[in-house]
Amino acid sequence: MSATDTQYQQLDTWIDAHFDEQVKFLQALVQVPTDTPPGNNAPHAERTAELLKPMGFEAEKHAVPEADVQAYGLESITNLIVRRKYGEGKTIALNAHGDVVPPGEGWTHPPYGGEIHGGAMYGRATAVSKCDFSTFTFATRALESLQAPLKGGVELHFTYDEEFGGEMGPGWLLAKGLTKPDLMIAAGFSYQVVTAHNGCLQMEVTVQGEMSHAAIPDSGTDALQGAVHILSALLALNTQYLQVTSKVEGITHPYLNVGLIEGGTNTNVVPGKVSFKLDRRMIPEENPAEVEASIRQTIADAAASFKPPRGGHELKVDVRRMLLANAMKPLAGNQPLVSAIQKHGEQVFGEAIPALGTPLYTDVRLYVERGIPGVIYGAGPRTVLESNAKRADEHVQLDDLRRATKVVARTLLDLLA
Numbered sequence: 001m002s003a004t005d006t007q008y009q010q011l012d013t014w015i016d017a018h019f020d021e022q023v024k025f026l027q028a029l030v031q032v033p034t035d036t037p038p039g040n041n042a043p044h045a046e047r048t049a050e051l052l053k054p055m056g057f058e059a060e061k062h063a064v065p066e067a068d069v070q071a072y073g074l075e076s077i078t079n080l081i082v083r084r085k086y087g088e089g090k091t092i093a094l095n096a097h098g099d100v101v102p103p104g105e106g107w108t109h110p111p112y113g114g115e116i117h118g119g120a121m122y123g124r125a126t127a128v129s130k131c132d133f134s135t136f137t138f139a140t141r142a143l144e145s146l147q148a149p150l151k152g153g154v155e156l157h158f159t160y161d162e163e164f165g166g167e168m169g170p171g172w173l174l175a176k177g178l179t180k181p182d183l184m185i186a187a188g189f190s191y192q193v194v195t196a197h198n199g200c201l202q203m204e205v206t207v208q209g210e211m212s213h214a215a216i217p218d219s220g221t222d223a224l225q226g227a228v229h230i231l232s233a234l235l236a237l238n239t240q241y242l243q244v245t246s247k248v249e250g251i252t253h254p255y256l257n258v259g260l261i262e263g264g265t266n267t268n269v270v271p272g273k274v275s276f277k278l279d280r281r282m283i284p285e286e287n288p289a290e291v292e293a294s295i296r297q298t299i300a301d302a303a304a305s306f307k308p309p310r311g312g313h314e315l316k317v318d319v320r321r322m323l324l325a326n327a328m329k330p331l332a333g334n335q336p337l338v339s340a341i342q343k344h345g346e347q348v349f350g351e352a353i354p355a356l357g358t359p360l361y362t363d364v365r366l367y368v369e370r371g372i373p374g375v376i377y378g379a380g381p382r383t384v385l386e387s388n389a390k391r392a393d394e395h396v397q398l399d400d401l402r403r404a405t406k407v408v409a410r411t412l413l414d415l416l417a
Helices: 005-017 019-030 042-055 066-072 130-145 170-175 223-241 288-305 332-349 364-368 398-416
Strands: 060-063 078-085 091-097 115-117 120-122 153-159 183-186 193-197 199-208 255-263 273-282 316-325 355-358 374-376 395-397
Touching: 005 019, 005 130, 005 332, 005 398, 019 042, 019 120, 019 130, 019 398, 042 060, 042 078, 042 130, 078 170, 091 130, 091 364, 091 398, 120 398, 130 153, 130 398, 153 170, 153 398, 170 364, 183 332, 183 364, 183 398, 193 332, 199 223, 199 288, 223 255, 223 273, 223 288, 273 288, 288 316, 332 374, 332 398, 364 374, 395 398
Parallel strands: 091 153, 091 183, 183 374, 193 355
Antiparallel strands: 060 078, 078 153, 115 120, 120 395, 193 374, 199 273, 199 316, 255 273
């Protein structure tokens, strides 16, 4: 049996009728902080499970062992799975992450308020990606409200490790054999369906010199000057990267960013140690092992060419890989997802929904690496910039939330009817 226009209309009507409830659900999720770091995210999972229960959704709580989480640099993670089985057939996983970067400064609305102004909800994770806890939950509820014969099932995967790379979120659930869906949709934005994304390499570089009094600088080796020398070599690579272009629409070229620098002990002391953390975005065509080897070589060459003062020590440089997230490459089996989202997206939003790549990296790669076709689609604007994700005054337009929920519900019906 194929889904009919009448059924699509019934889904839309149910979502409209329950939208106030959906908004309140999202507000409650936003109001429980999940700053990562420090990453004490088990309380949010408990609250989410508590909110799902009156909806008839029993959430399995999968706590990652405390020692593993702390060795990883976080405090607590409990990942949730809600399983809804309708019959024999394909299982579609819907994944959204609850962990967020800390709010930072510059907010004009409380970052954990979930306040509504001018048709938008403001707060950290309103756009990325607690909004899609609500999109996916209410799309599934709408599907079940039809009481139509369905095949297969839906799993809601609410995880808490995307900001650190996902290995303790979906990576952990998949590695433990706790889930093995056939298809998946991950949290995203409403005006495009994303089929590919960049990879990401993050490294910490520690430059060790020799501390000395600022009055007699030649008696030591300035680790900051050494670090600046290395940084200049690394940042110069961005000029070369402009020539390395991707064939994936929506993805341009690689980029290296240094986002954190720490070091020194006092104003009147020549720094003995400086560390910095770099983030290298990799286009899908690149080989991550080659990229890492190239960066390590650039660092080694720059360190070797740094000239310490006469009698000073040579620089010692330690390079530690923090994260290696592979790019997401489209799997052929994603076409039913792409087609359904594009069809319903155009009907609901009144405009074409392109399939393209994104320079971000996400948890989806962890599913795709295991042969599970996936796409990125959910509630949000046309660009990350518009949503203020990872910046002050992050927000989601409630109309996008409502319409994306309809698109996901219709897509589930097409795939499971």
